[in-house]
Amino acid sequence: MTQAQVVRDHHAGIHGLRGACVLAIFCYHVxxxxxxxVPSTEALVFIRWLCDGWRYGVEVFFMISGYVIVHxxxxxxxxxxxxxxxxxxxxPLWIPLAxxxxxxxxxxxQVTGTTVRRFPDPLLLVPSLLILAPVxxxxxxxxxxxxxxxELFFYGFAAVAWxxxxxxxxxxxxxxxPACIFVILFPRxxxxxxxxxxALFEYRLRTLAPVFRWGWLGLPIAWVTWLMTxxxxxxxxxxxxxxxxxxxxxxxxVAFLGALCFFVWLxxxxxxxxxxxxxxxxxxxxxxxxxxxxxxHPIVMGAVKRIALPFLRFDQWVGIGFFVVASFALxxxxxxxxxxxxxxxFRRWLASSFQVPGALAxxx
Numbered sequence: 001m002t003q004a005q006v007v008r009d010h011h012a013g014i015h016g017l018r019g020a021c022v023l024a025i026f027c028y029h030v031x032x033x034x035x036x037x038v039p040s041t042e043a044l045v046f047i048r049w050l051c052d053g054w055r056y057g058v059e060v061f062f063m064i065s066g067y068v069i070v071h072x073x074x075x076x077x078x079x080x081x082x083x084x085x086x087x088x089x090x091x092p093l094w095i096p097l098a099x100x101x102x103x104x105x106x107x108x109x110q111v112t113g114t115t116v117r118r119f120p121d122p123l124l125l126v127p128s129l130l131i132l133a134p135v136x137x138x139x140x141x142x143x144x145x146x147x148x149x150x151e152l153f154f155y156g157f158a159a160v161a162w163x164x165x166x167x168x169x170x171x172x173x174x175x176x177x178p179a180c181i182f183v184i185l186f187p188r189x190x191x192x193x194x195x196x197x198x199a200l201f202e203y204r205l206r207t208l209a210p211v212f213r214w215g216w217l218g219l220p221i222a223w224v225t226w227l228m229t230x231x232x233x234x235x236x237x238x239x240x241x242x243x244x245x246x247x248x249x250x251x252x253x254v255a256f257l258g259a260l261c262f263f264v265w266l267x268x269x270x271x272x273x274x275x276x277x278x279x280x281x282x283x284x285x286x287x288x289x290x291x292x293x294x295x296x297h298p299i300v301m302g303a304v305k306r307i308a309l310p311f312l313r314f315d316q317w318v319g320i321g322f323f324v325v326a327s328f329a330l331x332x333x334x335x336x337x338x339x340x341x342x343x344x345x346f347r348r349w350l351a352s353s354f355q356v357p358g359a360l361a362x363x364x
Contacts, residue, residue, distance in 0.1 A: 013270030014064055016278030019286030021064075022293045024057035026328065029301055035308065035320050052226040058147050059191040061294075063263050065151055066195025069158045079159045084354075086155045089291075090148060091130070092346040093338060097295055098129055098141045134235035135186075143298050146235070150189050153182055184240045187231060187252070194260040198267055205264055215265025222258030225251045292335035292343060300331045 030036070031051045039045040075083040102125075124138045131148045133140045142148065157179040164175040183189050198205065205212070229248050231238070237289035243252060270276055278281060286293065301323075 009140065010273050011267070011268045012279040012284065013266050014067070014275065015278070015287040016117070016270075016280070016283035017060065017266065017287070018064060018290035019283040020278065021057035021060045022286065022290045022297070024054040025294065026297055026331070027054065028054035028057070029298060030324055030327075033305060033323065035305070035316075035323055037316065049227070051225075053223045055232070056223060056226055058144075059226070059259070061147065061186060062150070062189065062191040063195040063259060065154070066192035066197075067199045067263070067267070068195070069154065069192075070196055070199035072160050073158055079163050082162070083155060083159055086152075088351055090151070091352060093295065094131065094148065095129060095291060096342060096346075097338070101141055101299070110325055119198075142295065144295055150186065150192075153190050154179065154189070157182070185236055185244060187238070187240050190252070190256060194256065194263050197260065198263050202267060206268060209268050212261060212264045212268060215261040215269075218258035218261030220258075220266070222255045222262065225258065226255035229255070279334075286332075289335045289339040292339040293331055296335045296338055297327065297331035300334060301327045304330065335360050 028051065031048065031054070039322070041049045072085065073079075073082050076085065127136055127138045128141050131139055131145055131152055133149060134146050135149055135153065157176075160178065161172070161175045164171050183193070229243065229251050231243075240249075240252075243249060270278055304323055304327045308319050308326070310319075
């Protein structure tokens with residue numbers, strides 16, 4: 001397999017992993033919905049603690065993004081085209097959804113007479129819509145906005161690194177400094193790096209494939225060790241320096257290496273495995289709508305939770321079951337249509353209107 005083939009081929013494992021990531025994040029929101037009973041035994045407390053690690057599906061998304069960013073840059077061979085493609089990846093879905101959230105919060109406030117969500121100051125609304133929170137101290141419109149902000153910054157870092165790739169060695173090193181500072185300030189962004197490394201050295205890693213045959217074990221190792229750091233806040237609070245002072249760099253290092261081994265295994269051994277769960281039609285479909293699902297499902301879950309509350313008075317587990325089934329089914333339906341109308345339709349219209357080459361391919 002040539003390096004050109006590595007870049008060009010569809011990777012079923014990575015695409016299915018997107019679906020697995022949004023499933024994990026959905027399950028995390030179910031567990032932390034306030035509807036699930038408080039654990040009553042030590043075993044249940046431990047299980048609940050492990051379930052809190054499902055929120056790190058976002059970190060797995062970052063690994064995928066790091067991998068895709070490198071291949072996207074190689075495909076475009078042009079910084080401007082790369083950035084246009086990335087903007088067309090995020091904003092055709094984000095802007096309409098953000099405006100809908102703001103308008104919906106205002107409307108509910110008018111109807112109920114209560115403040116559902118504080119309307120952003122006009123001066124702060126633009127940076128909020130440009131997804132600059134939490135790097136800038138502006139209001140967040142959506143609970144998942146922080147991860148999109150991380151993505152946008154790393155698109156910029158990738159563009160700077162690519163633009164300087166043919167210059168002097170010291171200039172190339174300097175181009176990586178902003179990304180390093182970002183990771184120090186926002187440690188959850190650390191997991192872009194495994195994806196980038198695998199993409200950069202994929203062709204060489206294939207010669208070492210036997211070494212990574214058991215690399216899938218890296219995922220549970222990374223899951224538990226990253227969870228042991230108790231890292232959660234996406235805003236500027238606990239930096240890598242703070243974790244180092246608390247003696248947690250070892251745990252973070254193990255989590256990083258575990259994630260790296262897992263991602264190498266995934267890329268090398270799960271590209272087109274027909275019998276793999278990640279390659280199943282359901283996971284491939286969920287991977288296709290994963291971006292829409294990621295942004296839509298918290299909104300849907302909030303609405304369904306209000307409907308599920310009366311069922312809790314009848315039977316707690318009946319109410320929880322209704323909440324899970326209704327939330328997932330409705331999230332899938334809404335996500336499919338937002339994907340079709342906004343991610344595909346609106347994006348194609350924008351790409352054709354502004355004559356953006358390469359954007360019509362709809363590659364992540």
